[in-house]
Amino acid sequence: xxxxxxxxxxIETRNPSVxxxxxxxxxxxxxxxxxxxxxxxxxxxxxxxxxxxFNTALIDALYDIVPAIKPQAAFYEMYGWHGMRALKYTxxxxxxxxxxxxxxxxxxxxxxxxxAYSKAHLGAAKIGKTYHTAFGADxxxxxxxxxxxxxxxxxxxxxxxxxGIFVLCKTSNASSGELQDVDVSGRTVYEIMGDFxxxxxxxEYGEYGYSHVGAVVGATYPQQLSDMRKRLPHTFFxxxxxxxxxxxxxxxAGGFDDRGxxxxxxxxxxxxxxxxxxxxxxxxxxxAARDEALRMxxxxxxxxxx
Amino acid sequence: xxxxxxxxxxIETRNPSVxxxxxxxxxxxxxxxxxxxxxxxxxxxxxxxxxxxFNTALIDALYDIVPAIKPQAAFYEMYGWHGMRALKYTxxxxxxxxxxxxxxxxxxxxxxxxxAYSKAHLGAAKIGKTYHTAFGADxxxxxxxxxxxxxxxxxxxxxxxxxGIFVLCKTSNASSGELQDVDVSGRTVYEIMGDFxxxxxxxEYGEYGYSHVGAVVGATYPQQLSDMRKRLPHTFFxxxxxxxxxxxxxxxAGGFDDRGxxxxxxxxxxxxxxxxxxxxxxxxxxxAARDEALRMxxxxxxxxxx
Numbered sequence: 001x002x003x004x005x006x007x008x009x010x011i012e013t014r015n016p017s018v019x020x021x022x023x024x025x026x027x028x029x030x031x032x033x034x035x036x037x038x039x040x041x042x043x044x045x046x047x048x049x050x051x052x053x054f055n056t057a058l059i060d061a062l063y064d065i066v067p068a069i070k071p072q073a074a075f076y077e078m079y080g081w082h083g084m085r086a087l088k089y090t091x092x093x094x095x096x097x098x099x100x101x102x103x104x105x106x107x108x109x110x111x112x113x114x115x116a117y118s119k120a121h122l123g124a125a126k127i128g129k130t131y132h133t134a135f136g137a138d139x140x141x142x143x144x145x146x147x148x149x150x151x152x153x154x155x156x157x158x159x160x161x162x163x164g165i166f167v168l169c170k171t172s173n174a175s176s177g178e179l180q181d182v183d184v185s186g187r188t189v190y191e192i193m194g195d196f197x198x199x200x201x202x203x204e205y206g207e208y209g210y211s212h213v214g215a216v217v218g219a220t221y222p223q224q225l226s227d228m229r230k231r232l233p234h235t236f237f238x239x240x241x242x243x244x245x246x247x248x249x250x251x252x253a254g255g256f257d258d259r260g261x262x263x264x265x266x267x268x269x270x271x272x273x274x275x276x277x278x279x280x281x282x283x284x285x286x287x288a289a290r291d292e293a294l295r296m297x298x299x300x301x302x303x304x305x306x
Numbered sequence: 307x308x309x310x311x312x313x314x315x316x317i318e319t320r321n322p323s324v325x326x327x328x329x330x331x332x333x334x335x336x337x338x339x340x341x342x343x344x345x346x347x348x349x350x351x352x353x354x355x356x357x358x359x360f361n362t363a364l365i366d367a368l369y370d371i372v373p374a375i376k377p378q379a380a381f382y383e384m385y386g387w388h389g390m391r392a393l394k395y396t397x398x399x400x401x402x403x404x405x406x407x408x409x410x411x412x413x414x415x416x417x418x419x420x421x422a423y424s425k426a427h428l429g430a431a432k433i434g435k436t437y438h439t440a441f442g443a444d445x446x447x448x449x450x451x452x453x454x455x456x457x458x459x460x461x462x463x464x465x466x467x468x469x470g471i472f473v474l475c476k477t478s479n480a481s482s483g484e485l486q487d488v489d490v491s492g493r494t495v496y497e498i499m500g501d502f503x504x505x506x507x508x509x510e511y512g513e514y515g516y517s518h519v520g521a522v523v524g525a526t527y528p529q530q531l532s533d534m535r536k537r538l539p540h541t542f543f544x545x546x547x548x549x550x551x552x553x554x555x556x557x558x559a560g561g562f563d564d565r566g567x568x569x570x571x572x573x574x575x576x577x578x579x580x581x582x583x584x585x586x587x588x589x590x591x592x593x594a595a596r597d598e599a600l601r602m603x604x605x606x607x608x609x610x611x612x
Contacts, residue, residue: 022419025433033434042434074415074422078431080394080440084387108449109380109412110479110546113328116380125384127331128339128348134386143414145451145474147481168451173416175453179498182490189495192485240416 002206003164003214003236005138006100007261009067014306015297016260018102018238019062019289020268021055021090022072027273028054029282044082051076051086056093058272061286063097066293068138070238070266073105088135101137102238106168108143108150115153122165123157139164141216141238144193151200151213158212164236165213167200169193169228172218172241190217194228197235208261210236217255219247219265226254229262237263242296243270249299260306267296308512309470309520309542311444312406313567315373320612321603322566324408324544325368325595326574327361327396328378333579334360335588350388357382357392362399364578367592369403372599374444376544376572379411394441407443408544412474414449414456421459428471429463445470447522447544450499457506457519464518470542471519473506475499475534478524478547496523500534503541514567516542523561525553525571532560535568543569548602549576555605566612573602 010016025033025047032053040046059069069090076087091101107117121140124131142165144150154165170180170190180190187195194215201211211234217225219241229237239255241247242265255263270277274292275285316322331339331353338359346352365375375396382393397407413423427446430437448471450456460471476486476496486496493501500521507517517540523531525547535543545561547553548571561569576583580598581591 022422024422037434042436044431044433044438044440047431047433072415072419072422074413074419074426077390077426078422078440079433080426080431080438081387081390083426083440084383084390088386106415106449107380107412108414108451109378110477113378113380116328116330116378116384120380120383120386120389125350125353125386127350127353127385128343130348132350132386134350134384134389143412143449143451145414145449145485146477146479147484147486149479149481171416171452173452173455175455178453178502179451179495180453182495182498184488184490189485189488192488196484 002212003210004206004208005162006068006264007208009100010261010264013065013067014301015066016256016263016300016306017066017265017267017293017296018068018070019058019066019271019293020070020072020266021058021272022075022268023051023054023272024075025050029285031282044079047079048082048086051083052089055090057286058289059094059097059099061290062293063094063099065290065297068100068102068264069094070102070104072268073103091135091137102139102141102166103135103137104141106141106143108146110146111149111153114150118154118157122154122163123161139166141166141168143168144196148200155200155212163212166216166238167193167197167213169197169215170217170221170224172220172245176218191231194232194235198232201234205234210234210262214238216240219252220245222251222254229255229257239263239265243267249303252300253303256304258305260304265300308518309516310512310514311468312374312570313514315406316567316570319371319373320607321372322562322569322606322612323372323571323573323599323602324374324376325364325372325577325599326376326378326572327364327578328381328574329357329360329578330381331356335591337588350385353385354388354392357389358395361396363592364595365400365403365405367596368599369405371596371603374406374408374570375400376408376410378574379409397441397443408445408447408472409441409443410447412447412449414452416452417455417459420456424460424463428460428469429467445472447472447474449474450502454506461506461518469518472522472544473499473503473519475503475521476523476527476530478526478551482524497537500538500541504538507540511540516540516568520544522546525558526551528557528560531558535561535563545569545571549573555609558606559609562610564611566610571606
């Protein structure tokens with residue numbers, strides 16, 4: 001019931017970053033796409049094979065230097081149940097290699113429905129007298145527009161199974177301010193949400209002082225990220241927006257505490273399609289991803305005290 | 307690019323209600339559960355068969371008197387990809403019988419991810435040169451905490467494929483007010499979100515004056531529902547909270563316009579488990595659901611001018 005497992009992995013790899021796995025099959029190496037289509041035709045089965053081939057090669061290249069992956073559910077859902085089967089395969093594969101898995105699904109609903117989502121993504125479903133794990137991530141991103149009803153069932157699973165959640169506070173996208181920056185008697189909506197995170201996290205902190213309720217705070221708003229770090233001392237941050245969304249190490253540095261902990265920075269497209277930026281042949285996509293992950297690690301750790 | 311298809315079905319059936327299909331396998335008739343476990347053991351395959359057997363029997367009993375179904379994604383996701391296959395089966399089955407399908411998934415993310423969700427739930431995914439439909443609902447519920455970036459990709463699909471979205475404004479749960487009722491210089495957060503819905507809907511209204519951007523406004527807050535009806539003249543409402551969540555016809559009446567249009571009221575547990583409330587044998591669960599749907603229809607239409 002804290003982010004200790006994740007933090008230990010971060011310390012072990014000396015790398016506070018997470019590889020986002022949001023594969024767009026039109027962007028992955030052509031040989032993977034063509035191989036799958038030769039096997040299965042232009043079908044969902046082929047898409048499933050593409051996702052699995054691409055993801056497992058990336059995980060093989062990253063697992064010893066990157067503490068976590070963050071699959072984005074949408075990029076699997078778009079291929080129907082075959083895509084969801086690829087999501088499960090990806091999660092299992094990464095966990096077997098010791099990685100921490102954050103499913104980025106941004107779920108948020110009323111209490112009875114949130115119980116079902118918590119079973120889907122963090123816990124297990126009961127069939128007869130047997131429990132089965134549907135997706136089984138270590139942490140889940142959550143949208144709390146519905147208030148604490150959306151959080152309570154997840155906290156229960158987090159306590160039972162040593163899992164965590166990341167609640168959307170200040171997201172990395174351009175229009176995030178339309179609602180999140182609105183001022184409410186001196187506090188913005190994202191600050192209100194952040195204060196809720198501190199409160200939902202309770203007072204049982206882990207070894208490093210963080211609760212099981214984290215927050216999503218984007219790298220694209222560095223001042224807000226740094227302010228939020230000071231404001232929310234027990235809330236671990238998931239920081240999107242680095243790389244393809246335009247932010248660099250200087251933008252994320254304010255998200256860390258004095259020990260260089262307290263945050264994990266995501267890069268998805270920057271790592272997945274590193275071979276393009278590095279002008280390397282498609283066959284080297286996994287090595288290129290590893291090189292980019294190392295570069296990102298070094299760039300960030302140069303600025304923090306981890 | 308409007309809710310005309312849904313509204314025509316509502317007029318045709320003279321029934322502004324939608325059957326929520328959020329099946330909890332521990333609540334469904336034992337004979338369905340036992341049959342599936344006999345076939346498949348206590349597995350996800352068995353859960354899939356339970357969901358399909360239960361849902362198709364309900365759809366058979368309802369399709370000529372209820373215009374729409376609303377499957378809640380969480381109750382399928384919790385059974386992994388087998389559950390998602392049951393969701394797809396349910397959607398296809400209801401559509402073949404002419405029902406309008408609202409997938410209640412409350413998705414909300416940054417633009418590139420929302421494109422993937424729009425392909426998953428409303429549009430189609432491209433594999434090679436072939437398009438495939440992952441889930442293929444007629445409308446999707448959406449969480450717009452991330453602002454208009456979360457809406458734009460959906461509006462595009464809605465225009466191309468004559469689909470709709472329902473944006474969460476004032477939800478039906480007890481804690482909805484924690485964020486949604488917060489006052490921002492004279493407007494609540496849910497009113498701000500509602501005003502966004504009017505603006506995101508554009509100015510191309512359908513035959514009945516509604517755009518393709520609807521709103522979720524709960525029956526459990528009848529005064530707010532009635533105020534929002536007046537405030538948002540071009541925004542069609544999805545109204546949860548009737549039945550198991552405690553509201554009745556008088557609470558939803560304010561959600562309709564002068565023609566008895568402008569809203570569709572959801573009942574999930576009230577319809578799915580009607581046989582329990584009616585003290586009827588499990589074998590009559592589908593007939594009991596039909597009787598409850600007719601009772602609900604009559605109770606609501608008695609108070610509106612449809």
